[in-house]
Amino acid sequence: MDEVLSFIESITEAELNYIAAADYGRDTDQHKNALNDLIFLQNGIVQKGQYWYPYEVVELNRWSCKEGHEREFAICHLIIALSIMAGTDISNSAAHMLETLQNEYHKLPKQLYKLVVNTMSKASHMEHQ
Numbered sequence: 783m784d785e786v787l788s789f790i791e792s793i794t795e796a797e798l799n800y801i802a803a804a805d806y807g808r809d810t811d812q813h814k815n816a817l818n819d820l821i822f823l824q825n826g827i828v829q830k831g832q833y834w835y836p837y838e839v840v841e842l843n844r845w846s847c848k849e850g851h852e853r854e855f856a857i858c859h860l861i862i863a864l865s866i867m868a869g870t871d872i873s874n875s876a877a878h879m880l881e882t883l884q885n886e887y888h889k890l891p892k893q894l895y896k897l898v899v900n901t902m903s904k905a906s907h908m909e910h911q
Contacts, residue, residue: 786860786901790826797854804839813839820861828865837871844879847889855886856894863898863905876905 802814816836820828828837843858859879865871880887880902887895 783864785897786864787825789897790821790857790860790864793821793853793857797851797857800851800854801839801843801858802836804842809835826861826864827868828861828870830870833873841874844883845886847886849889852890852894856890856898859898860901863901866905867908876902876909880906 798814798817799810802817803810805813813836816832817839820826820832820836820840828840840858840861843854844862847855862871862874862879863876866874866876880899887899890898
């Protein structure tokens with residue numbers, strides 16, 4: 783998981799801003815501050831009380847991989863996977879995401895594709911234990 787955390791922590795200011803603005807630009811600063819905490823203080827794992835700030839924008843960014851924003855898409859999926867594995871995200875299903883978002887995953891560069899799909903697969907296996 784060191785590779786996953788290193789990748790998440792490599793987020794740029796522009797990527798933070800992009801993710802934080804996903805809810806039609808509403809509460810961007812509050813989402814960004816909470817996202818910073820989530821990434822840099824909590825190892826990418828959502829905690830109780832963070833389901834709106836910042837998890838709402840993390841979840842909104844997972845639905846489509848937009849050209850030029852592949853890293854943001856990957857970061858959001860990795861945060862969700864880590865949170866599922868930690869048992870703090872009980873509303874998402876890694877197995878369902880792997881099944882329904884396969885076309886979006888294929889938009890990722892090869893290295894990111896492998897990182898995201900492997901991590902989501904690990905989360906999926908943990909769901910079924």
